[in-house]
Amino acid sequence: MSKSNNVYKDAFNRCLRLLDETKSLPSEPELGGLLGVSRTTVRSILSRMEETGLIAWDKRNKTVLRAPKPEDFFPEEETDSLAEIIERSFMRRLLAGGAEAGMQINELELAREIGVGTTSVREFLIRFSRFGLIEKRRNSHWVLKGFTRAFALELTEIREMFELRSAAAFVALPEDSAVWVDLDMLEVEHRNLGAEIAARFNEFSELDERFHRLIHRASHNRFIVDFYDVIAMIFHYHYQWNKAEERQRNEVAIQEHLIYIAALKSRDPGKVDAACRKHLKSARQTLLSSIPEGRQPQQG
Amino acid sequence: MSKSNNVYKDAFNRCLRLLDETKSLPSEPELGGLLGVSRTTVRSILSRMEETGLIAWDKRNKTVLRAPKPEDFFPEEETDSLAEIIERSFMRRLLAGGAEAGMQINELELAREIGVGTTSVREFLIRFSRFGLIEKRRNSHWVLKGFTRAFALELTEIREMFELRSAAAFVALPEDSAVWVDLDMLEVEHRNLGAEIAARFNEFSELDERFHRLIHRASHNRFIVDFYDVIAMIFHYHYQWNKAEERQRNEVAIQEHLIYIAALKSRDPGKVDAACRKHLKSARQTLLSSIPEGRQPQQG
DNA sequence: ATATTGTCTTTTATCGTGAAAAAACATTTT
DNA sequence: AAAATGTTTTTTCACGATAAAAGACAATAT
Numbered sequence: 001m002s003k004s005n006n007v008y009k010d011a012f013n014r015c016l017r018l019l020d021e022t023k024s025l026p027s028e029p030e031l032g033g034l035l036g037v038s039r040t041t042v043r044s045i046l047s048r049m050e051e052t053g054l055i056a057w058d059k060r061n062k063t064v065l066r067a068p069k070p071e072d073f074f075p076e077e078e079t080d081s082l083a084e085i086i087e088r089s090f091m092r093r094l095l096a097g098g099a100e101a102g103m104q105i106n107e108l109e110l111a112r113e114i115g116v117g118t119t120s121v122r123e124f125l126i127r128f129s130r131f132g133l134i135e136k137r138r139n140s141h142w143v144l145k146g147f148t149r150a151f152a153l154e155l156t157e158i159r160e161m162f163e164l165r166s167a168a169a170f171v172a173l174p175e176d177s178a179v180w181v182d183l184d185m186l187e188v189e190h191r192n193l194g195a196e197i198a199a200r201f202n203e204f205s206e207l208d209e210r211f212h213r214l215i216h217r218a219s220h221n222r223f224i225v226d227f228y229d230v231i232a233m234i235f236h237y238h239y240q241w242n243k244a245e246e247r248q249r250n251e252v253a254i255q256e257h258l259i260y261i262a263a264l265k266s267r268d269p270g271k272v273d274a275a276c277r278k279h280l281k282s283a284r285q286t287l288l289s290s291i292p293e294g295r296q297p298q299q300g
Numbered sequence: 301m302s303k304s305n306n307v308y309k310d311a312f313n314r315c316l317r318l319l320d321e322t323k324s325l326p327s328e329p330e331l332g333g334l335l336g337v338s339r340t341t342v343r344s345i346l347s348r349m350e351e352t353g354l355i356a357w358d359k360r361n362k363t364v365l366r367a368p369k370p371e372d373f374f375p376e377e378e379t380d381s382l383a384e385i386i387e388r389s390f391m392r393r394l395l396a397g398g399a400e401a402g403m404q405i406n407e408l409e410l411a412r413e414i415g416v417g418t419t420s421v422r423e424f425l426i427r428f429s430r431f432g433l434i435e436k437r438r439n440s441h442w443v444l445k446g447f448t449r450a451f452a453l454e455l456t457e458i459r460e461m462f463e464l465r466s467a468a469a470f471v472a473l474p475e476d477s478a479v480w481v482d483l484d485m486l487e488v489e490h491r492n493l494g495a496e497i498a499a500r501f502n503e504f505s506e507l508d509e510r511f512h513r514l515i516h517r518a519s520h521n522r523f524i525v526d527f528y529d530v531i532a533m534i535f536h537y538h539y540q541w542n543k544a545e546e547r548q549r550n551e552v553a554i555q556e557h558l559i560y561i562a563a564l565k566s567r568d569p570g571k572v573d574a575a576c577r578k579h580l581k582s583a584r585q586t587l588l589s590s591i592p593e594g595r596q597p598q599q600g
Numbered sequence: 601a602t603a604t605t606g607t608c609t610t611t612t613a614t615c616g617t618g619a620a621a622a623a624a625c626a627t628t629t630t
Numbered sequence: 631a632a633a634a635t636g637t638t639t640t641t642t643c644a645c646g647a648t649a650a651a652a653g654a655c656a657a658t659a660t
Contacts, residue, residue, distance in 0.1 A: 002649045003613045003648080004614085005649085005650060007651065008650075008651080037439075039605090040653080044650095107641075123426055126426045130430050140621085154520075154521040157521055158523045221458065304620080304644085305621085327633080329633080340622060340623080341621060344621090406611075418646090420643085420644060422612085439650090439651065
C-alpha cells in the first residue's frame with residue numbers, strides 16, 4: 001500500500017452534503033475550488049456518484065437523482081490523513097500517563113504500533129519537534145521532554161509576550177480595516193454562545209482559537225502568527241483531557257473575552273492591556289491546574 | 301546506496317588529529333565519548349587505522365605507530381551529513397537571486413538537482429519550514445516566501461523582544477551562577493579578537509553566536525533558546541553572502557558587545573537595556589542593508 | 601473567445617528494503 | 631566486580647518504487 005485516498009474520501013463526503021442543497025452540481029473546476037481538491041479528485045468523486053446512482057453525469061450536466069443515504073458516506077475514520085492519525089496516537093500516549101520526561105522515543109516501535117511506515121513517523125516527529133515537547137539526539141533517538149509545569153510556564157510566557165504586543169498592534173489598526181468587522185462578528189458569536197452556555201459550552205474552544213488568531217494576525221509577524229499553532233495544539237489536547245469544570249471555565253472565559261473585545265473597540269491601549277493580561281492570567285491558571293504537580297522533570 | 305557513512309568518516313578524521321597528541325589511544329567507550337559516536341563506529345575507525353598501519357591494535361593496546369599523513373584523511377566533502385549538503389544547496393539557490401517570493405518549490409526537482417532521494421529533501425523542507433521562509437500548501441507543493449525586507453523586520457522584532465527579556469533575566473541571575481564565569485571568558489575573547497581584528501575579523505560570527513546564545517539561555521525558556529536557531533541560520537548565510545564592510549562592521553559589533561558585557565556585569569537593568577537596544581539596532585541595520593530594497597514581495 | 605471537459609504528465613505521499621550506526625548482551629581481562 | 635572487548639540485535643537513515651492527487655495540455659462546447 002502506498003498512499004491512502006483519504007483526500008478523495010473526505011472530499012466525497014463533503015460533496016455528499018452539497019447534494020442536499022441543489023438540483024445539479026456546478027462545473028468541475030468550481031467544485032474543485034469548493035472542496036479544496038484538484039479536478040482529478042473531483043472527477044473520481046463524480047464517477048462514484050454516478051455509479052452509485054446519486055447523480056446522472058453527462059459532460060456538464062450533473063443532475064442530482066436522489067438524496068444521499070448514510071450508507072453513501074465513507075466511514076469517518078477513513079477520511080483522516082496519516083499525519084492526523086499519527087498525531088492522535090502520539091498525543092494519546094503522551095498524555096495517557098507513563099510518559100516520563102527523559103523517556104526515549106522509538107520511531108520503529110511507534111510506526112509498528114500505529115501501523116504505518118517509518119517515514120511517516122519520522123516526518124511527523126520532525127514537524128512535531130517545533131512544539132518543544134520532544135528533542136532529537138544527533139544521529140540517534142528522540143527524547144521526550146514531557147508535558148510538564150515548566151513547559152506550560154515557558155509556553156505561556158511567550159504567549160503573553162506575543163499577545164500583548166499583538167493586541168497593542170490591533171488597536172493601532174485603521175478604522176476601515178476588515179478586522180473590526182471580524183471583531184464585531186466574533187462579539188456576536190460570543191454573546192450567542194454565552195446565552196446558551198449550558199447546552200453549547202463545548203463549542204467554546206473553537207471560538208477561542210478564532211478569536212486569539214484574529215488578534216495575533218494584527219502583529220503582521222509570521223513568527224507570532226505561527227506560534228499560535230503551538231498554543232492551539234496544546235489547548236486542543238488539554239481541553240480533551242481536562243474536562244473538569246469545563247462549563248464554568250468557558251463561561252468565565254467568554255466574559256473575559258467580551259471585556260477584552262470591548263477594550264479593543266474602545267481603542268484605549270491601557271484598557272486593552274489590562275483586559276488582555278487578566279484573560280491570559282486566568283488562561284494560564286487553567287492550563288497549570290491541569291498539570292499534576294508531582295514529580296519534578298529530569299534535568300539534562 | 302542506502303546511507304552514507306559520513307559519521308564514520310568524520311569521526312575518523314577527528315580521531316586522526318587525536319593521534320598526534322598521544323602514544324596510545326584510550327579504551328573504546330572512552331573514544332566513543334570523545335568523538336561523540338557509538339562503539340560500533342569506534343571499532344570501524346580502529347580497524348581502518350590498523351589496516352593502514354597507523355596503529356597496532358591488540359585488544360586494549362592501541363599503540364600509535366606513525367603520525368597521520370594528509371592522504372590518511374577522508375576528503376572533507378565526504379564528511380558532511382546529507383542534511384548539511386541539502387541545506388547548503390538550497391540556501392545557495394535561495395540567496396543566489398532568481399528566487400522570487402511566491403515561486404514554488406519542487407521536491408523531486410530539488411532532489412534530482414542535488415543528487416539525493418526525495419525523502420531527504422522532504423525532511424529537510426519540513427525542518428526548514430520553521431525558519432518562516434517557506435510554506436507548505438496542503439497535499440501540494442511548497443511555496444517560497446522569500447528572503448525579503450518584511451522577513452528581516454519580523455525576525456528582528458522577535459529577536460529584540462526575546463533578547464531584551466533574556467538580558468533582563470541575565471542580570472537577575474545569582475552571583476554564584478556559572479554564567480558570570482562564561483561571561484568573563486567571552487569578554488577576554490572579545491578583547492583578544494578586538495586587538496587582532498585586522499587579521500581575524502572573520503572569526504567574529506562564531507563568537508557573536510556564542511555570546512548571544514549565552515544571554516538567551518538565561519531566559520530559561522526553550523522557545524526563546526530555540527528561536528536563536530532561526531537567527532543563527534540567517535546570520536550564518538547572511539555573513540557568507542554580504543562581505544561588504546565586514547571588517548568594520550565586526551569591529552563596531554565587538555565594541556558594542558564589550559559595552560553590553562560591562563552593562564551586564566554592572567547588573568544595572570537600565571544600562572543593560574540601553575546597551576542591548578543599541579547593539580540590536582545596529583545588527584538590524586546591518587541585516588536590512590544587505591537586502592535589496594527593489595521589488596516588493598508578492599501578496600499571497 | 602472563454603470556460604469546461606477529456607486526456608496525459610508530473611509531483612506528492614507512503615511503503616518496504618538494506619546499509620550505517622547505535623544499543624544491548626555476552627565474554628573476557630584486569 | 632568493574633571495566634573493557636567481542637558479538638548480536640535494533641534502530642536510524644536514505645533510497646527507489648508505486649498509487650493518489652495535482653497539474654498541464656489538448657479538444658470541445660457554450
